[in-house]
Amino acid sequence: MDIKHLKTFSVINRTGSFSYAAKILGYAQPTVTMHIQLLEEEFQVKLFERLGHKIKITQQGEQLLYYAEKILAFSEEAVSVFMEREVGMGKITIGANQSFSVVRLPFILKSFIAKHPSTDVSLKFGSIQEIYEQIRENVVDVAFFLTKEVQYTDLIVEKLFExxxxxxxxxxxxxxxxxxxxxxxxxxxxxxxxxxxxxxxxxxxxxxxxxxxxxxxxxxxxxxxxxxxxxxxxxxxxxxxxxxxxxxxxxxxxxxxxxxxxxLRVFTQIAYHKDKWLSPTILSFLEETRMNYL
Known part of the structure; x- marks a missing residue:
């Protein structure tokens, strides 16, 4: 059982598309198909059913998904912990819409980087829907919304400032x-x-x-x-x-x-996935952000 195969399986289930999963993961579509075939051969089950142009996870696939998500979460946690211990630096990927990137983000980043100069910071911008998908796919660790109050069942959203x-x-x-x-x-x-x-x-x-x-x-x-x-x-x-x-x-x-x-009620909000493991770097960023607003 390969971690990469489980990651592919998880992303396909979330996106409902082999081609979209390939785009997110940076693979050719035949590679994504091969990952699923190898898992199906290993466990002797059918993971997805094709219904016309749509795919649906099978009952056996649901059972494997439960364990796959846990394995992926522990894998990510282990990588983050040992990277921060041995390399002495953390990593964080931040999502934001364009308005927030111009208005608030520079001040937060300046304050955070001054305290954590060795941290590797990546920024990804997009619409609110694109940012939401990036959180769900674990492409970004935390994200900012500058809009009316948002609520998602799979995200933890903190309202920081009106x-x-x-x-x-x-x-x-x-x-x-x-x-x-x-x-x-x-x-x-x-x-x-x-x-x-x-x-x-x-x-x-x-x-x-x-x-x-x-x-x-x-x-x-x-x-x-x-x-x-x-x-x-x-x-x-x-x-x-x-x-x-x-x-x-x-x-x-x-x-x-x-x-x-x-x-005209609009709020700056910060969000992350409810099942996201929060590394020391992410926790420090969240705390620094709250200090800038509260």
Missing amino acids: ESIVVVIAPDHPFCRYSALGIQDFQTENLIITQENCTYRAVIDELLQEAGVQPHSLIEINNIQAIKQLVMSGLGITVLPRVSVEYELTHNLLTEVPWKGPP
Whole structure:
């Protein structure tokens, strides 16, 4: 029984796809198929059934999966423990969406690396759904979400901080004469905002849908710096975390207009898998993160 074969078996079960598992693991698809065939020959069972273009784990596969997950968890734990003892350095892979990487992550990393200079830090970015999948597949150890409260049955999610969300415009925009803006005011404006399934976008979409408001134009960009540049050019308005526009507000490059609509509740949250073994390095990172917020 080979650890690599068990890992392949586990990833196929989670993704429901041989081809997707091959992509995640960095194997050619025939290699993934061979891993499963070798396991099936060793245990004399059928692990997956093909139903059209879909696959489903068998009852015997479910039994093996129980032990495979435990073996993989202990294997990962052993590698982490001995690496940190013998090499004197830890390793952590952090997932985050683009907004968080610009807004909060640099401060956390700077503080953590100053205390743990020998730690090997890897960063992976993506949408909320992509980050969630990365946690489930153990591609990342911990991940940050900057969005409304999220809940997943297989993750432990800690709410760290409620972010202040503001509506900002160019200093010469006509809305500068308004004492406050509501969601109805978006009806005639170009709204420049992050792409769907990213960060706090869902909060804005819900407000627009509930109010029956359709902006004059919706410009979607998954880059905060680009959004700010377009707003400063006078192309439209945007909604961003205050911390991401502090410099522009202070230097009169952007102007905040008070919000009179429903509360825009967005939180910085950190998450990891409920079955994840937390190495000393991961525990130290979690503690450092909490110290930066609590």
